[in-house]
Amino acid sequence: MDSFSFYNPTRIHLGSGMIKVLGQEMSGAGVRKCLFVAGGGSIRQNSVHTQVCESLKASQIDWIEAWGVQANPTLEKSRELIEVARQENVDSILAVGGGSVIDSAKATAAGFFLDDVWNAFTGKERINKALPVFTVLTLSATGSEMNGTAVITNTEERKKWGIGSPLLYPKVSIIDPSVQCSLPFKQTVNGALDAMAHILEYIFMDETAAATLAVDAALLRTIAEMTDRLKENSCDLAARANLAWSATLALNGISGAGLQGGDWACHTIEHSFSALNPRIAHGEGLGVIFPAWIEYVSERQPERFLHWARNVWSADSVALALRRFRDKIASWGSATSLRDLGIRESDLGELRDIIMQSRGVGRIVKFAAGEIEALLMLAF
């Protein structure tokens, strides 16, 4: 088990009706006026917008709304948000939405104090200061509600890169599972696959971290079981709550404790899919590439994958576990091949080139260009 440090100061309130505590939490933290960052408008349909506004009003907090953050959020949008935050002289950022909205809010919180926010991604500027971030989560997936990282896409340069800083942990995140009842099942699945992928990036790194591996297997099983339940009943509140909390734990430091920082090849590879076609959902892309990656790497190092096979899929072999994993993904109606994602064989060369721009692909296997091609063919 590798040495590790754990620090996570985000305060979580999880439960139905919890949005009402937002205003007093923000006001208790000294907030007077926030930038209210949101996506395409779904929060107007499910009463979240109303609940948030009422809570802010009740605590005499002023706000300015900035809409239009999309999936695979762009650098352009973050720059626009930073401009508004400066013009309106806000003292904090409130993200109301899913991971894209929260990541944009974090980039804004840091970029507020930088010459240009992209400099934080390239390493040209350091994050020494950030506005406090508060979140109301509406889609459990990325774990961004309880960590200090953000991923933003520079569309021009086709780079989907990340930043991380202890200053970017949200101060408070509200997770009301009931607001996720109105999600289409497809989005629930994308979220579940994203959360599973976060855990999968860690668990093959070090077989000696028994406590974390046991916890991670428990979370993977729970995510699969809760997704099954939500397929039957989109408003199974306990399933929503358990899926939500599992997704938060999947990337808040708990799932990676003692696991050497994780592998992250599959995330690097999947980011190339959205660079090629931003309409490909991150979670669905991960659901395609992860089984292929496990198949590819387990051929060389089968013993690394046995714990997962046994403890997540009750399977005595990696092959059987893989079959069960792929069957599960298919049973949720999610893509199981690059072809299903709308990627053509003639795109694979371009995907490989985008992937090879990254600073290293994978750690268990460090992928060279030729191996990336082989892996993409396997996923095709």
Next chain:
Amino acid sequence: MDSFSFYNPTRIHLGSGMIKVLGQEMSGAGVRKCLFVAGGGSIRQNSVHTQVCESLKASQIDWIEAWGVQANPTLEKSRELIEVARQENVDSILAVGGGSVIDSAKATAAGFFLDDVWNAFTGKERINKALPVFTVLTLSATGSEMNGTAVITNTEERKKWGIGSPLLYPKVSIIDPSVQCSLPFKQTVNGALDAMAHILEYIFMDETAAATLAVDAALLRTIAEMTDRLKENSCDLAARANLAWSATLALNGISGAGLQGGDWACHTIEHSFSALNPRIAHGEGLGVIFPAWIEYVSERQPERFLHWARNVWSADSVALALRRFRDKIASWGSATSLRDLGIRESDLGELRDIIMQSRGVGRIVKFAAGEIEALLMLAF
């Protein structure tokens, strides 16, 4: 699944050799002079004292040492520590030891600003301020290294009571598993049983909290497996690290998320054992009372215990799981009855009276005096 809030700002450094970062962490937090609280001197034998002093010196931190905290730490000792802290005008408390030392440090940190520290336990005074607490853990058991509570014994009044405040979370806790290699197996077992008991206090509360229940079963299995490994090899470092992290997770908020605050009957009852005889180890006492409590309560509500039976002990019935739990405890050489603890049948009436002084015993079953007698007889 019950609504819950989670907040835990303690920074953890877990790993061999981690004590060396202590000084810079404390100095980074603005510490100039701390009260160095310790137990009976074992940290002089295993080099921990030397490592801590070197790290403090390297960061120009001044300290004053206060020794002699014992198991089941007393109010008297906390009052003495507060006196020293005031006389020496320290700006922080450093606990180097197990849960008793850390709990005494927390009581000192709060009591420093109170008329009398016991007032915080009785509710006569509120904790509005506390000195920052830092810890170097030398025995994994109580979880106090990553939570905001402390339990202290008022010997005169025979009360073993607790306090809790967000101000009492340690700022930084160092968990170096290698320093626990020199522990006698008996102490390792007491720690493991204490950690298991913390999880057991939660898991029978609400069968809908699937994510937390799965994580908790994973932790219980891990604790049992790591203890088995340490019986064979006291210096199995990975087992030490995994047991340590499991014990921390057992009472840092993760194990109780969505579980309504837990039951805590067994802790209340066990506290009476140490009130009767302070030489009874807390963990060993819990290892006696918990199986009896499960037997007693499961006769009325068997379905509550099936998840635990299946997922922790791979047993299809509570009876079989209980047998496996008791066999495991016996295999570690720990007491399995009150008689083993040196308690006589003639003591049971007094125990009952001490227990009934508490503000309520249990929540799944609220024990009246007659039921306490029956339960004690079962444990006898």
